[in-house]
Amino acid sequence: MENSQTNVRNALKYGDLYTRLSALVMGAGLMAHKQIVKGLLVLACEIAFIYYMIMKGLHALSMLPSLGTETQGKVWNEAKQIYEYTAGDNSQQILLAGVVCCFVIAAIILLWILQMRHSYHLQKKLEAGEHVPSFKEDIRNLFDKNLHITLMTLPCLGILIFNIVPLVYMISMAFTTYSKEDEHLMLFDWNGLTQFKRILNMNGNIGRQFWHVLAWTIVWAIFATFLNYIMGMVLAMIINRKDTKGKAFWRFCFVLSIAVPQFVTLMIMNIMLQPSGAINVLLQNLGLTTAPLPFWQNKLWARITIIVINLWVGIPYTMLQVTGILQNIPAELYEAAKMDGAGPAKIFFKITLPYMLFVTTPYLIASFVGNINNFNVIYLLSGGGPTYVGDTAGQTDLLVTWLYKLTVDQQYYNLGAVIGIMTFVILTIVTLITYRNSSSYKNEEAFM
Amino acid sequence: MTTMAKNKLSPRRRLVNFLVHLLLAVLAIIWVLPIFWIVLTSFRAEPGAYTNTFLPQGYTLNNYIKLFTDRNVLNFPKMFTNTLIIAVFCCIFSTFFILSVAYSLSRMRFAFRKPYMNIAMILGLFPGFMAMIAQYFILKAMGLTEGSAIRIGLIIVYSACTGLGFQISKGFFDTIPRSIDEAAIIDGATQWQVFTRITMPLAKPIVIYTVMTSFIAPWVDFVFAKVICRANADQFTVAIGLWNMLQKEYIYQWYTCFAAGAVVISIPIAVLFIYMQRFYVEGMSGAVKG
Numbered sequence: 001m002e003n004s005q006t007n008v009r010n011a012l013k014y015g016d017l018y019t020r021l022s023a024l025v026m027g028a029g030l031m032a033h034k035q036i037v038k039g040l041l042v043l044a045c046e047i048a049f050i051y052y053m054i055m056k057g058l059h060a061l062s063m064l065p066s067l068g069t070e071t072q073g074k075v076w077n078e079a080k081q082i083y084e085y086t087a088g089d090n091s092q093q094i095l096l097a098g099v100v101c102c103f104v105i106a107a108i109i110l111l112w113i114l115q116m117r118h119s120y121h122l123q124k125k126l127e128a129g130e131h132v133p134s135f136k137e138d139i140r141n142l143f144d145k146n147l148h149i150t151l152m153t154l155p156c157l158g159i160l161i162f163n164i165v166p167l168v169y170m171i172s173m174a175f176t177t178y179s180k181e182d183e184h185l186m187l188f189d190w191n192g193l194t195q196f197k198r199i200l201n202m203n204g205n206i207g208r209q210f211w212h213v214l215a216w217t218i219v220w221a222i223f224a225t226f227l228n229y230i231m232g233m234v235l236a237m238i239i240n241r242k243d244t245k246g247k248a249f250w251r252f253c254f255v256l257s258i259a260v261p262q263f264v265t266l267m268i269m270n271i272m273l274q275p276s277g278a279i280n281v282l283l284q285n286l287g288l289t290t291a292p293l294p295f296w297q298n299k300l301w302a303r304i305t306i307i308v309i310n311l312w313v314g315i316p317y318t319m320l321q322v323t324g325i326l327q328n329i330p331a332e333l334y335e336a337a338k339m340d341g342a343g344p345a346k347i348f349f350k351i352t353l354p355y356m357l358f359v360t361t362p363y364l365i366a367s368f369v370g371n372i373n374n375f376n377v378i379y380l381l382s383g384g385g386p387t388y389v390g391d392t393a394g395q396t397d398l399l400v401t402w403l404y405k406l407t408v409d410q411q412y413y414n415l416g417a418v419i420g421i422m423t424f425v426i427l428t429i430v431t432l433i434t435y436r437n438s439s440s441y442k443n444e445e446a447f448m
Numbered sequence: 449m450t451t452m453a454k455n456k457l458s459p460r461r462r463l464v465n466f467l468v469h470l471l472l473a474v475l476a477i478i479w480v481l482p483i484f485w486i487v488l489t490s491f492r493a494e495p496g497a498y499t500n501t502f503l504p505q506g507y508t509l510n511n512y513i514k515l516f517t518d519r520n521v522l523n524f525p526k527m528f529t530n531t532l533i534i535a536v537f538c539c540i541f542s543t544f545f546i547l548s549v550a551y552s553l554s555r556m557r558f559a560f561r562k563p564y565m566n567i568a569m570i571l572g573l574f575p576g577f578m579a580m581i582a583q584y585f586i587l588k589a590m591g592l593t594e595g596s597a598i599r600i601g602l603i604i605v606y607s608a609c610t611g612l613g614f615q616i617s618k619g620f621f622d623t624i625p626r627s628i629d630e631a632a633i634i635d636g637a638t639q640w641q642v643f644t645r646i647t648m649p650l651a652k653p654i655v656i657y658t659v660m661t662s663f664i665a666p667w668v669d670f671v672f673a674k675v676i677c678r679a680n681a682d683q684f685t686v687a688i689g690l691w692n693m694l695q696k697e698y699i700y701q702w703y704t705c706f707a708a709g710a711v712v713i714s715i716p717i718a719v720l721f722i723y724m725q726r727f728y729v730e731g732m733s734g735a736v737k738g
Binding site: 092093096140143144145147148150151152154155156158159161162163164165166167169170171235238239241243244245250252253254255256257258259260261262263264265267268269270271272274276277278281282285312316320369373375376379399400403404407408413416417420423424427428431 | 469485498502549552556571577578585607667675691717721
């Protein structure tokens with residue numbers, strides 16, 4: 001509809017008086033070019049923007065560089081003979097207001113560009129004697145060829161306000177002193193990359209913990225993703241075997257365990273594996289062990305327990321996901337392999353696995369990302385423990401659970417934000433590398 | 449399988465079959481045992497979290513009765529209504545958001561389509577928590593973190609970003625032949641009519657799947673709820689309530705009630721899940737084929 005000719009530069013250069021006037025009075029061009037209601041709406045937006053800037057926006061922007069200077073203080077009131085507390089600046093609110101203001105400005109710039117282009121577009125249409133859609137027709141189009149605008153506006157607004165703005169806000173915290181350390185919870189300041197240096201420095205206490213947690217996070221994600229994937233696939237294949245009887249029954253048994261809400265099963269597992277929990281009681285009653293096994297008390301035990309329980313949680317999921325895809329594998333492939341005398345193991349590694357990897361690489365990446373960010377399993381099972389004295393991170397903490405502890409429990413917001421950013425960076429790298437090396441990216445043609 | 453075919457099986461194959469079924473039986477026991485155990489615990493007469501026996505010594509219904517009548521310490525009925533209200537609203541908004549986005553991305557062609565999918569992928573790489581903590585501050589600035597406004601806050605948090613979770617529905621929409629839409633449009637239908645009268649009825653499985661997953665989400669999430677409710681006990685959802693029952697100060701009194709609560713919550717969710725798992729499988733394999 002609007003081609004490359006209708007850009008803002010052309011609009012300013014070749015536009016008529018009204019189109020150019022829209023640069024100052026937004027919507028003027030639209031109103032002059034027979035789209036009065038739309039023009040008025042745009043103008044209303046501009047007026048609302050100016051009102052907002054005067055009332056709040058300018059102040060918010062001007063406070064952003066300093067993030068506030070007034071500390072909360074007390075002043076002696078002679079008349080009343082008491083100390084009165086004066087409200088100081090609240091840097092966290094200043095930062096939020098500043099970030100929101102930046103987004104409002106970006107939105108109005110976007111609207112400005114759109115209305116300039118549209119105004120110029122309408123002008124050219126009128127010059128060519130073409131029909132300009134009325135407001136009624138515009139509305140009708142919103143339910144026809146422009147349906148995507150109607151459908152996607154609200155979801156996009158939701159994502160913008162409750163995902164993108166919070167993320168930008170949180171990322172900006174990483175460059176401040178917003179932390180309980182040194183009492184910077186009310187008033188804090190920008191301090192550049194200090195926290196990043198602190199985290200990457202292997203000799204410091206925080207840096208040492210970061211590298212430990214990072215290493216475990218990656219080990220965990222690899223084990224959790226690939227063990228679940230292979231074992232889930234094998235389970236699906238065993239159930240789908242021609243000779244297996246009661247397929248529906250077996251599937252039901254496994255699906256039952258994922259049908260129960262995950263946080264419930266995880267909390268139950270946590271209790272069952274306590275030193276005096278059901279499993280230890282059972283083992284001791286059977287005479288298999290004399291002392292309770294340290295499922296959560298020993299670092300290595302805790303790590304292995306978590307991976308094993310995650311298998312319990314994850315295998316049925318994988319089984320469900322791959323069942324349909326497994327049945328899509330062309331039967332000729334198997335027959336040919338059998339004729340050549342390949343055994344079951346060889347068929348699995350030479351045909352099934354490559355085919356599945358080819359088809360499910362995106363899901364594998366998604367599940368790897370999910371495991372790196374897997375909060376529930378760690379937090380509800382081990383709570384990140386065992387934790388050594390003086391550390392904020394436990395031995396089974398992932399970056400996400402550590403992020404949670406640092407922000408919600410310890411209120412080290414800047415460190416938490418840095419860890420969040422580092423997680424994002426690592427995930428981006430991993431995703432890009434695996435995706436680029438995957439056969440579905442290299443060779444876009446079908447399998448084989 | 450007929451007896452004729454059975455007789456043909458070689459002894460080796462019979463052995464393999466026997467071993468496979470044995471393995472499946474062992475695995476099934478491992479997978480079902482914890483669930484079985486929690487059901488037994490919910491009827492256990494002895495109080496406390498830890499007992500000296502694996503199986504309960506006596507059985508009672510008191511745990512369920514206490515769960516639904518004791519409103520003084522941990523008000524489970526109240527939590528149940530809170531969660532139900534949140535779940536109903538969340539279900540309406542999320543379903544609308546997810547299906548709208550999925551339909552637009554699958555059927556419409558517009559300039560923002562590819563960027564939107566890329567942005568969704570990038571946003572998915574951030575830990576969900578990072579946004580969560582800032583979301584709390586934003587809700588606080590809007591005054592939605594005190595009193596009963598917390599419910600509105602939770603509804604917003606659960607449904608606002610669901611537009612990012614369009615993949616499974618989009619995969620399903622992609623498998624519906626476009627020629628059906630085109631025929632309808634030639635007959636004079638608008639896109640809105642195609643969306644509501646043609647695609648929605650054809651995509652019934654995925655609509656049901658979306659409705660159910662959106663309804664279940666508030667029942668099973670406890671992290672967001674915990675961060676946003678903080679200490680407002682009268683706004684707790686079921687998940688926080690159950691989590692609290694396992695904390696040090698309550699566990700002895702409430703452990704068997706926790707088991708009862710877990711069973712009460714799990715039964716409807718499990719029924720819904722087992723009912724919709726086939727839609728999930730269809731969505732997954734459909735998305736891959738497409």
